[in-house]
Each structure stands twice: as structure tokens, then as C-alpha cells.
Amino acid sequence: MPADLLAHPGFADPVHDAQASFRAVLQALARPGTLWRVAPPADPPPPLAPAAAAVLLTLVDADAPVHLAGRFAALAPWVAFHTGSANAEPGAAAFVLSDALADFATLAAGTDEVPEASTTLILQVPALDGGPKLTLRGPGIETTRNFAPRGLPADFAARWAANRRLYPRGIDLVLCAGSTVAGLPRSIFIAESS
Amino acid sequence: MKGYNFAYLDEQTKRMLRRTLLKAVAIPGHQIPFGAREMPLPYGWGTGGIQVTAAVLGRADTLKVIDQGADDTTNAVSIRRFFARTAGVATTTRTASATIIQTRHRIPETTLTEAQIIVYQVPQPEPLYQLEPSRTETRRMHALADYGAMHVRLYEQVARYGQIAISYDYPVMVNGRHLMAPSPIPAFDNPKMHRMRALQLFGAGREKRIYAVPPYTAVVSLDFEDHPFRASRAAHVCALCGDRASYLDEVVTDDRGGRMFICSDTDHCASRRESAP
Numbered sequence: 399m400p401a402d403l404l405a406h407p408g409f410a411d412p413v414h415d416a417q418a419s420f421r422a423v424l425q426a427l428a429r430p431g432t433l434w435r436v437a438p439p440a441d442p443p444p445p446l447a448p449a450a451a452a453v454l455l456t457l458v459d460a461d462a463p464v465h466l467a468g469r470f471a472a473l474a475p476w477v478a479f480h481t482g483s484a485n486a487e488p489g490a491a492a493f494v495l496s497d498a499l500a501d502f503a504t505l506a507a508g509t510d511e512v513p514e515a516s517t518t519l520i521l522q523v524p525a526l527d528g529g530p531k532l533t534l535r536g537p538g539i540e541t542t543r544n545f546a547p548r549g550l551p552a553d554f555a556a557r558w559a560a561n562r563r564l565y566p567r568g569i570d571l572v573l574c575a576g577s578t579v580a581g582l583p584r585s586i587f588i589a590e591s592s
Numbered sequence: 593m594k595g596y597n598f599a600y601l602d603e604q605t606k607r608m609l610r611r612t613l614l615k616a617v618a619i620p621g622h623q624i625p626f627g628a629r630e631m632p633l634p635y636g637w638g639t640g641g642i643q644v645t646a647a648v649l650g651r652a653d654t655l656k657v658i659d660q661g662a663d664d665t666t667n668a669v670s671i672r673r674f675f676a677r678t679a680g681v682a683t684t685t686r687t688a689s690a691t692i693i694q695t696r697h698r699i700p701e702t703t704l705t706e707a708q709i710i711v712y713q714v715p716q717p718e719p720l721y722q723l724e725p726s727r728t729e730t731r732r733m734h735a736l737a738d739y740g741a742m743h744v745r746l747y748e749q750v751a752r753y754g755q756i757a758i759s760y761d762y763p764v765m766v767n768g769r770h771l772m773a774p775s776p777i778p779a780f781d782n783p784k785m786h787r788m789r790a791l792q793l794f795g796a797g798r799e800k801r802i803y804a805v806p807p808y809t810a811v812v813s814l815d816f817e818d819h820p821f822r823a824s825r826a827a828h829v830c831a832l833c834g835d836r837a838s839y840l841d842e843v844v845t846d847d848r849g850g851r852m853f854i855c856s857d858t859d860h861c862a863s864r865r866e867s868a869p
């Protein structure tokens with residue numbers, strides 16, 4: 399591994415930090431649009447946000463290949479060293495890490511019989527609040543919930559609607575900013591708020 | 593306990609279970625196969641639920657384990673001890689104090705909260721199992737939401753018995769899409785699953801399936817307009833606490849045929865007796 403990546407360790411406490419980070423992601427997907435703090439590694443390699451680093455260290459391994467998109471590609475040696483995961487093409491990856499919303503059509507949406515054979519997109523964004531307001535409804539949400547992450551494309555709601563129409567197939571999103579995660583599972587409906 | 597991983601399972605197995613759980617949450621009511629591990633307890637002792645609990649549990653959790661509503665059966669005590677030893681977590685019998693509740697065959701009477709997760713032990717995760725033994729075929733039926741055969745089966749019961757004669761594991765429709773086995777809880781408990789505030793996770797060890805119901809998700813017991821679902825209980829009062837609304841067990845009190853009805857949920861019954869004037 400390049401020396402500059404070697405300087406960035408994984409979890410300080412692999413067992414308990416992974417458990418705490420998993421619970422954050424579990425709650426995030428079970429209660430879409432709510433914000434949960436992970437237990438991140440102290441100094442993840444740039445440009446990886448602490449939350450995105452924690453999600454990778456928690457969920458990715460040799461049985462769950464990851465695609466590191468765009469500027470994250472340079473982190474492949476760090477991810478391989480800490481997780482054992484090989485880099486995969488987007489359509490064959492269990493996880494895709496990106497800081498730009500991928501075209502959902504390039505990712506695995508599963509099949510009618512095996513809808514779980516689908517990509518989870520780990521999307522690193524500048525912030526999980528302060529952006530254009532979205533209104534969420536569906537499983538995990540009592541009535542509706544407002545969610546306003548920054549860094550999503552202007553046509554996000556329309557692209558999500560196309561993803562939702564595939565249900566129970568579809569892509570699941572885990573949004574990461576700082577040390578916080580939020581989830582958008584395929585099951586929910588998203589509308590732009592005026 | 594020295595020589596064991598935290599919560600018994602190795603980290604690779606936990607990652608596999610955790611990935612499965614996240615997909616289960618994203619597709620409410622859909623069964624997902626997982627690579628079940630050998631557990632130091634036999635099937636029928638809740639190995640599916642134990643593996644789910646082990647994947648979720650952390651040091652800060654407080655665990656409650658119930659078997660048919662009771663905290664003090666051999667099965668419940670064994671599982672509670674297992675996690676107290678392998679994970680060092682706090683345990684409780686109080687529903688309100690627990691962050692994770694592993695259960696076999698009941699949902700507590702106390703309303704669960706957003707801060708709680710309930711883990712069900714599931715012997716048979718496939719609600720279509722009695723209609724169609726082929727896994728390939730039931731997978732296809734779920735893919736197409738082809739549940740007509742289940743409606744026919746229930747209607748045959750109405751025709752024959754004048755009602756739907758299912759008292760346990762009464763099939764439910766989750767999020768308007770997936771037919772799901774609620775595990776062998778009494779049909780009385782089905783309405784508690786509907787829009788429950790707690791996250792519901794299901795683990796079937798022998799059948800190697802995991803599924804989930806997120807909070808506030810619609811869980812509807814199958815029925816017919818002219819034969820609506822009814823959550824029935826024995827028409828008695830708890831002999832210990834006087835509750836008229838809780839689910840009751842009939843227990844034999846002597847060898848001369850003496851019987852009484854008491855709350856199935858032992859914590860609920862004890863709490864009512866303690867707070868009684």
C-alpha cells in the first residue's frame with residue numbers, strides 16, 4: 399500500500415466500532431431521512447468522509463465487492479487492506495461508493511425473485527441538511543418526513559421515482575456526511591417540497 | 593467469556609448477517625436466505641433469532657428474552673445467559689427497560705417504543721409452505737405477488753367452519769406487497785405488528801431466512817369483508833392480576849382438574865400486581 403494511505407488506520411476498536419456503525423446504518427434505513435452517528439475511524443484517507451469510511455469498514459469484505467467511483471478509486475489499496483474486498487465493476491458490486499449520484503440503470507437492481515441482489519449506493523455528500531427539501535413517506539415513517547441533504551442532483555426526485563417503480567427491485571442509498579449517515583431504502587416515496 | 597468472540601459470532605459472519613438485515617429492512621416482509629452458522633444450541637432453540645440478535649447487539653444494549661411470554665423458561669434463561677456471557681450485556685425481564693427483545697411466540701403486552709428492536713425466533717418463515725412445498729415455486733409466487741391460493745385456502749375455512757380457523761402464525765400482508773409469516777405468535781398479537789414503533793427482525797435458523805418489518809409499516813392480517821379478522825383471547829380474567837385485555841394461558845392448578853387463566857406475559861402480570869393498590 400502507498401505510504402500516504404498506510405498512515406490512515408481502520409477502526410480503533412474493530413468489533414465495537416463496527417457494531418455501533420452497523421446500528422447507525424440499520425436505524426438509518428429503518429427510519430428513512432433520520433440522521434445517525436457512526437463510530438468512525440480517527441483519520442480516514444482523504445477524500446473519504448468519516449461516515450463513509452465507517453460504512454465500508456462495517457459492511458464490505460471479500461464476499462461483498464465494492465466499486466470505488468471517481469476520485470475514490472485511488473483508495474482501492476486502503477479498502478483492500480482493511481476489508482479484503484476486491485474492486486468490482488458497478489453492475490457487479492454489492493456496494494458502490496461515490497460522491498455523485500450514479501445513473502441507477504448502471505447498478506444492480508436485483509431480480510423479481512431475488513430483489514436483494516442489488517447495489518447499495520454509499521453516497522458521500524457535503525451535508526445531510528441545508529439542501530433542497532424532500533418529503534419522504536413509506537415504511538419507517540409515521541406520516542411524512544422532511545429531509546434536505548445537499549449534493550443531490552436537481553432531478554433526484556424523478557430519478558428516485560423511476561427506482562421506486564422497480565419495487566421490490568431497486569437501489570438502496572446510504573448517504574454519508576461528516577460522521578453521520580441517513581438512509582433512503584428503495585421502499586419509500588420521495589417528493590420535492592415547495 | 594474468554595476465548596469467544598463478542599456475542600459469539602466471528603466478525604465475517606456478523607458482516608454477512610448485517611448485510612442481509614439491511615436488505616431485509618429495505619424490502620419489508622421479503623425473506624432473504626443467509627449463510628446460517630452452527631450455534632451451540634439445537635434448532636428449535638431459536639438459533640435464527642440468536643444469530644440476528646448477535647449481529648445487532650452492542651455493549652450498551654439491555655436484552656430481554658421471552659418464550660411464550662415468559663422470561664423464566666429454560667429456553668429464555670439459556671439465551672439470556674448465552675448473551676450475558678458472550679457479550680457481557682445487561683439483561684432484564686422488564687419490557688420497558690429492554691433495548692432488544694428476543695422472543696419466541698409472543699409480542700409483549702407493553703407497547704414497544706422507537707428505541708427498541710424486537711427479534712422473533714421463526715421455525716417456518718414461508719407463509720405459503722402448507723400450500724406449496726417447493727421453494728422455487730414459492731419464490732416465484734412472492735415475485736409475482738401471486739397470493740390467490742392463500743385467499744382460496746382461507747375462504748375454504750370460512751366455508752367449512754364459518755370462520756378462519758388459524759390461531760397461530762396467522763398470515764399477514766406487509767407494506768401491501770409481501771405475504772409474511774408472523775412466526776407462531778397467537779393471532780391475538782397480529783395487530784401489535786401493524787405500524788409498530790419498534791423495528792421488527794425475524795430469524796429462521798433451520799430454514800436460513802431473515803426478514804424484517806421497519807417501524808410504522810402496514811401489517812394486515814388476511815381476511816374477508818364479510819369475515820373480518822378478529823384478535824381473539826380466552827373470555828376470562830387473569831386470576832393473578834385481574835387483567836381483562838391481556839392474552840391468557842390456561843394452567844392446570846391441581847390433579848383434580850382445577851384450572852385457571854393467567855397472563856401469558858409474565859412481566860406484564862407482575863408489573864400490574866406490583867402497581868396494584
Ligand SMILES: [Zn+2]
Nearest residue numbers: 830833855861
Ligand atoms: Zn395477569
